[in-house]
Amino acid sequence: MAITKELILIGLGMTAVGLLIAGILYQRVSEGIDKRKYPPPGQLVDVGGFRLHSTLIGQGTPTVVMDAGAGAPSISWGLVPSEIAKFTRVCIYDRAGFGWSEPNLKKPRTSQQSVDELHLLLTQAGIKPPYILVGHSLGGGNMRLYASQYPKDVVGLVLVDSVHEDQMTPQRWQQKEKELWLYKAMGIANRFGVLRLVGELNLLPYLQDIKQEIQKYPPQVQAMFDTFKSYCYRKHYWATVYSEMATLKESFEQVRAVKSLSALPLIVLTQGAKDSDMSDERWQRWQELQVNLTSLSSNSHQVIAKKSGHLIPLDQPELVVDAVRQLVERF
Numbered sequence: 434m435a436i437t438k439e440l441i442l443i444g445l446g447m448t449a450v451g452l453l454i455a456g457i458l459y460q461r462v463s464e465g466i467d468k469r470k471y472p473p474p475g476q477l478v479d480v481g482g483f484r485l486h487s488t489l490i491g492q493g494t495p496t497v498v499m500d501a502g503a504g505a506p507s508i509s510w511g512l513v514p515s516e517i518a519k520f521t522r523v524c525i526y527d528r529a530g531f532g533w534s535e536p537n538l539k540k541p542r543t544s545q546q547s548v549d550e551l552h553l554l555l556t557q558a559g560i561k562p563p564y565i566l567v568g569h570s571l572g573g574g575n576m577r578l579y580a581s582q583y584p585k586d587v588v589g590l591v592l593v594d595s596v597h598e599d600q601m602t603p604q605r606w607q608q609k610e611k612e613l614w615l616y617k618a619m620g621i622a623n624r625f626g627v628l629r630l631v632g633e634l635n636l637l638p639y640l641q642d643i644k645q646e647i648q649k650y651p652p653q654v655q656a657m658f659d660t661f662k663s664y665c666y667r668k669h670y671w672a673t674v675y676s677e678m679a680t681l682k683e684s685f686e687q688v689r690a691v692k693s694l695s696a697l698p699l700i701v702l703t704q705g706a707k708d709s710d711m712s713d714e715r716w717q718r719w720q721e722l723q724v725n726l727t728s729l730s731s732n733s734h735q736v737i738a739k740k741s742g743h744l745i746p747l748d749q750p751e752l753v754v755d756a757v758r759q760l761v762e763r764f
Contacts, residue, residue, distance in 0.1 A: 491518030530673025
């Protein structure tokens with residue numbers, strides 16, 4: 434039989450379909466292996482059709498509840514929770530779609546949605562107030578919103594280089610819009626095992642940069658990299674990142690509505706070392722906005738993490754621990 438153009442196209446089509454099927458199978462089998470290799474250390478709590486992962490350690494009151502930054506799992510707190518657990522009880526959790534928590538992509542991943550789900554998690558798990566809330570970056574905005582909506586439950590707040598609703602310029606919003614395409618592409622690549630394959634071949638810059646960065650941290654923190662990498666390979670991870678970033682404007686407007694936290698004890702931890710990707714103008718603006726966060730409460734003060742960039746929980750974990758200790762001792 435003569436090989437015609439039509440036969441070649443059919444052959445190529447069948448090969449492409451075969452590769453897609455193989456990629457899907459590779460992804461599913463690998464996800465199963467990851468689940469057995471990296472089991473959740475805490476409990477999975479049903480909050481209405483999906484489950485959130487939370488880990489409760491230590492004894493005492495108030496309970497410290499911690500929320501990580503954008504796209505970040507609870508393990509990004511590094512050694513902070515275990516140190517706080519030496520003097521009170523700590524609850525760390527993964528927002529829906531991150532870490533060991535199941536996704537909830539039926540709802541936009543706004544700050545308000547995260548607050549609603551966290552409140553339901555604490556209720557369902559029987560983790561009763563009073564709470565000291567600790568939020569890093571975007572988690573800071575979430576915790577600020579939570580404190581405003583459940584003031585009787587919250588006796589202290591630590592904002593760790595927290596987001597501010599006025600931090601974005603029009604140019605940076607445009608940049609974020611472009612990044613959304615990347616997140617969507619990563620999500621598609623994840624479904625067919627492409628992202629996992631590229632990552633395991635050490636050809637994914639995102640993971641390589643993280644692996645390089647954590648070399649300066651203690652061995653216990655470095656050991657968390659493989660666990661974090663397994664999260665990034667899950668099919669829903671990038672779809673959740675996309676939703677969280679696509680709704681960032683809405684989240685910032687929700688946070689903007691919180692004008693005052695009255696006299697709630699508040700500590701604002703701020704990076705004191707400029708990140709390499711920050712311009713001088715952006716750095717100056719960030720410092721001003723961090724000072725502005727202290728105006729949320731008449732009972733607040735700021736601490737500058739002189740040796741830290743944005744990742745204060747990893748660069749100077751003792752400052753986060755000390756801030757929490759101050760609030761516990763004042764309770």
